[in-house]
Amino acid sequence: MLKPRPESEIFFKRVRSKSLVFTIVMALGCAVITMRLWHLQVIQYATLASKAENNRIRELSIDGLRGKILDRNGVTLVDNRPSFQLSLIPEDIDDPRQALDYLSSKIEIDQQAAIKEIESVKPFQPVALKRDLSREDVAFVEERRINLPGVFLEIKPIRNYLFGELGAHALGYLGAISESQLLSREFAKFSRNDFIGQAGVEKLYENGLRGSKGMKRLEVDAAGREMNHLEDISPKSGSNLYLTLDYDAQLAAEKSFEGHMGAAVALDPSTGEILAYISKPAYDPNKFAYGVNPADWKALTDDEWHPLQNRVIQGQYPPGSTFKIIMALGALEEGVINTSTTVFCPGYFNFGNRAYRCWKKEGHGHMNVHTALVQSCDVFFYTMGMKLGINRIASYANMFGLGAKTNLGFTGEKAGLIPTTQWKERARKEKWMLGETVSCAIGQGYVLTTPLQLARMIAAVANGGSLVRPTIVKTGDAGPKEAERAPISPQNMDTVRQALRGVVAEPHGTAWALKDGPFEYAGKTGTAQVIRMKQGEVVKTRDQELRYKDHAWFVAFAPFDDPKIAVAVISEHGGHGGEAAAPIAKAIMDAYLGKLIEAKKPAAEPESKEES
Amino acid sequence: MDGRYLERSATRNFDFTTLALTMTLCAIGFMAIYSANMQSDSANLQGMYIRQAAWTLSAMVIIGAMMFVDYRTMERLAYPLYWIGVLSLLAVTFFGKTVSGAQRWLSLGGLNVQPSEFMKIAVILLVVRIIDDMERETDLTLWDLLRPAAYVVVPFLLVAKQPDLGTAMIYFIILAGIAFFAGINKGTLLRMGVAIALFLPTSWMFLKPYQKNRLLTLLNPEEDPMGKGYHTIQSKIAIGSGGLWGKGLFQGTQSKLNFLPEKHTDFIFSVISEEVGFIGSLVILFIFFLLIMRIVDVAMTSRDKGGALLAAGVGTMISFNFLYNIGMTLGIVPIVGVPLPFISYGGSALLTNAIGVGIALNVSFRRFSVD
Numbered sequence: 001m002l003k004p005r006p007e008s009e010i011f012f013k014r015v016r017s018k019s020l021v022f023t024i025v026m027a028l029g030c031a032v033i034t035m036r037l038w039h040l041q042v043i044q045y046a047t048l049a050s051k052a053e054n055n056r057i058r059e060l061s062i063d064g065l066r067g068k069i070l071d072r073n074g075v076t077l078v079d080n081r082p083s084f085q086l087s088l089i090p091e092d093i094d095d096p097r098q099a100l101d102y103l104s105s106k107i108e109i110d111q112q113a114a115i116k117e118i119e120s121v122k123p124f125q126p127v128a129l130k131r132d133l134s135r136e137d138v139a140f141v142e143e144r145r146i147n148l149p150g151v152f153l154e155i156k157p158i159r160n161y162l163f164g165e166l167g168a169h170a171l172g173y174l175g176a177i178s179e180s181q182l183l184s185r186e187f188a189k190f191s192r193n194d195f196i197g198q199a200g201v202e203k204l205y206e207n208g209l210r211g212s213k214g215m216k217r218l219e220v221d222a223a224g225r226e227m228n229h230l231e232d233i234s235p236k237s238g239s240n241l242y243l244t245l246d247y248d249a250q251l252a253a254e255k256s257f258e259g260h261m262g263a264a265v266a267l268d269p270s271t272g273e274i275l276a277y278i279s280k281p282a283y284d285p286n287k288f289a290y291g292v293n294p295a296d297w298k299a300l301t302d303d304e305w306h307p308l309q310n311r312v313i314q315g316q317y318p319p320g321s322t323f324k325i326i327m328a329l330g331a332l333e334e335g336v337i338n339t340s341t342t343v344f345c346p347g348y349f350n351f352g353n354r355a356y357r358c359w360k361k362e363g364h365g366h367m368n369v370h371t372a373l374v375q376s377c378d379v380f381f382y383t384m385g386m387k388l389g390i391n392r393i394a395s396y397a398n399m400f401g402l403g404a405k406t407n408l409g410f411t412g413e414k415a416g417l418i419p420t421t422q423w424k425e426r427a428r429k430e431k432w433m434l435g436e437t438v439s440c441a442i443g444q445g446y447v448l449t450t451p452l453q454l455a456r457m458i459a460a461v462a463n464g465g466s467l468v469r470p471t472i473v474k475t476g477d478a479g480p481k482e483a484e485r486a487p488i489s490p491q492n493m494d495t496v497r498q499a500l501r502g503v504v505a506e507p508h509g510t511a512w513a514l515k516d517g518p519f520e521y522a523g524k525t526g527t528a529q530v531i532r533m534k535q536g537e538v539v540k541t542r543d544q545e546l547r548y549k550d551h552a553w554f555v556a557f558a559p560f561d562d563p564k565i566a567v568a569v570i571s572e573h574g575g576h577g578g579e580a581a582a583p584i585a586k587a588i589m590d591a592y593l594g595k596l597i598e599a600k601k602p603a604a605e606p607e608s609k610e611e612s
Numbered sequence: 613m614d615g616r617y618l619e620r621s622a623t624r625n626f627d628f629t630t631l632a633l634t635m636t637l638c639a640i641g642f643m644a645i646y647s648a649n650m651q652s653d654s655a656n657l658q659g660m661y662i663r664q665a666a667w668t669l670s671a672m673v674i675i676g677a678m679m680f681v682d683y684r685t686m687e688r689l690a691y692p693l694y695w696i697g698v699l700s701l702l703a704v705t706f707f708g709k710t711v712s713g714a715q716r717w718l719s720l721g722g723l724n725v726q727p728s729e730f731m732k733i734a735v736i737l738l739v740v741r742i743i744d745d746m747e748r749e750t751d752l753t754l755w756d757l758l759r760p761a762a763y764v765v766v767p768f769l770l771v772a773k774q775p776d777l778g779t780a781m782i783y784f785i786i787l788a789g790i791a792f793f794a795g796i797n798k799g800t801l802l803r804m805g806v807a808i809a810l811f812l813p814t815s816w817m818f819l820k821p822y823q824k825n826r827l828l829t830l831l832n833p834e835e836d837p838m839g840k841g842y843h844t845i846q847s848k849i850a851i852g853s854g855g856l857w858g859k860g861l862f863q864g865t866q867s868k869l870n871f872l873p874e875k876h877t878d879f880i881f882s883v884i885s886e887e888v889g890f891i892g893s894l895v896i897l898f899i900f901f902l903l904i905m906r907i908v909d910v911a912m913t914s915r916d917k918g919g920a921l922l923a924a925g926v927g928t929m930i931s932f933n934f935l936y937n938i939g940m941t942l943g944i945v946p947i948v949g950v951p952l953p954f955i956s957y958g959g960s961a962l963l964t965n966a967i968g969v970g971i972a973l974n975v976s977f978r979r980f981s982v983d
Contacts, residue, residue, distance in 0.1 A: 011920075012920075015793060015911055015912055015914075015920050015924075018792060018793045019911055021792075022793075022927070023908055026901065026904055026931055027901070029935040029939075030897050030900075030901055030935075032939075033897060033939065033942065034897065036939075036942045037885070037894070037942065040848055040851050041851060041852055041855055041885070041889060042855070042856055042890060044852050045852060045856070047852070048849050048851075048852025048853045051852075051853070052850065052865060052886075053853075055846075055865075055871050056865045056871070220869065221868075221869040221870045221871070
């Protein structure tokens, strides 16, 4: 066998024909491959090329340093401080669990979360174990560096609210961007880990504060390891934001609010610039700087006194007797009374089959508009209410911005409520009862206002009738931001102003306690009745007992002749306005005015007394 | 008897074109391996192209050396070679080196040898020998094919177990190629078709889960981009992003940044295609096509049946590897470990293909010889 033998022609004929078939099959195979190559490299080129590019290019965004927030005089309220972040690169570490155990002996680390993240990221991507390490923790890690390969410290800027709770509700806080925000067009460029302003000016001026993101373009391999640094687009720091707040006034307000709940807001009556902004209880926005931890968040949201509520714009309270300012102006303007019209107060006011009491049981006797305001006689204003009617009252309240949002810009601002007969028919499907006008005349009943609205009202009284628009951020032009002018005659305005001066300066005035202050104050106290507890509700604790107590109001401005500051203070469950709210208002005004005077006359003695 | 021919017709009968085509492909492979690993920081990977160069040189030496042995002598050695092959496959099963889950290599004095590759040559020789021994000119019947198939199934099972389905499959492809050239009875063809139709669903049950996954993934690679479909997707991205003219030699990013797995072995074509684009890829296709045509030509011009069938076997082996490998990188056939002849990294495969070319050259060299 295998002897070379001449094969028959048949065999070679066959081999030739098979070769032809084989060649055709090969050619077909090559044709299929060519078509596929054409499809991928020519037709799908653009798609696949961009996929290749996306494969290899990572764009790491670099946040611009957030702008500082300063007060009107340049005192820094919020800046950024460096913080140490403990991170780990899974690739560089043999046993992450062991390392975590070791670190946990000293540093509080959420091990489960860390392991979960280590397992889900690419091995070269750092995993943050803990943010904002304490000095001791940093020292602990630094000293053991050799034993901790793959573990390292990064320096990250962190938002720093220098004065903790001070002005918390005005400043706001940063929070992780929410799912719904991520979906909105406004935050199209943001990613899951971004922190943005979630309240206050941090939210309102997010765009300016934030600056623009930078970009680091890296070429990476399949493991995500940096191979080449391609390009840097440096981030732009955000702009600094100057607030209209005055640190000293704010500080004085915060101090005098210790032990109180409620809100205070002070305005420059000529410009509407907000000088102080307090809502108590407050919270420390630093807790939010890297995402609030669940326990803190629960404590804040479960707190029955609602520290997250921005009471200046969200608290809707009956204005109580501060509303008498509106009543007096309305009655005078409408010609219902003149300055010498008197009403006799026997201590009650009969209407229908009901007697409406004056706060002074024995009665005030004969009252004119001046004495009625000074002594806050209820009966006088019950009478005015009946004479004016609810709709006329409402039109004067509206003239001074009550019952409408001020559009300061913060989210969640409430409008309050100034009832009218139409309102009641629309909202309650009931006719207005005349008796209800009586309650409304002294700022009770349906009437609800926010502290900011009352501050705006008293600012308008202080400046002679201009309804300024409140602002909290210093804009270039410092001129008055006059929106509307309440059409009140100068004489009538003066009458009311003189009476408000009397509230402080006259022996029977309800804020007589302020008479000895360094400035000439004018103001109006108020007591807002708290909505009564439901029947059958049992009083268990002192806190709940407190709930029965009335809110104390004081709205004021000073100095009387040339008002530089107007302020509204509500001390929740504080009792009477003159006792609880007036000293707070005084402290705010004194802090601000004292400094103004000091600035004007450098040699002059600073404020001598502190009666807060 | 050989010396006589060598002296007289060495230059006249030697097929320089085939050798040149082979060497061109080796050179392309060398460049591609260099490019794929040039940015790697692993000394092992960087040394790869140097080792490939050494293998290429050895391959050339072997081709040359083989010219001194008559292909008929090789055919005569078919049985012992076959059993040596089977034994070494058994050795792999017991002592083999396991690399990334597959036990394919034998470590011989520091060199890793893949017996399943060399087995291809033994299978070619044995199948040709069996058919040649039949000494008849009628078409092969099913009965005739049973004997070679019985021999082929042994290495098939041993290699499929490694697991290396790609290589195992090629043994049967080689058998089919040679039988095709030898001529198969039409009825037999039909019966075989039926047998395969029955065999395929049955064999599905014997596939390893990952093999099933690969087959399923081919249908929809995007379904599991980071898992089963990753190879296919990344390979398509590499090739597609090469575009018409390519990113330029050594400029491919998919492979350099390791997005492409097994880039210097099974997916070497993706590396090349990314860098040389559609036009360059067509050139490579054309070189392969020319080489295969040369081998087919050897079959046609061979002076005996054995030589013709040997060339057919070599041609089948190289063609199938080439078509299947590229088809795999293009995502048109399932991914099984099939290297691209002469270009993929790996000494065993390179030597095997070189020996194949050597056999073809040998056949062509001796086609005018007279005993």
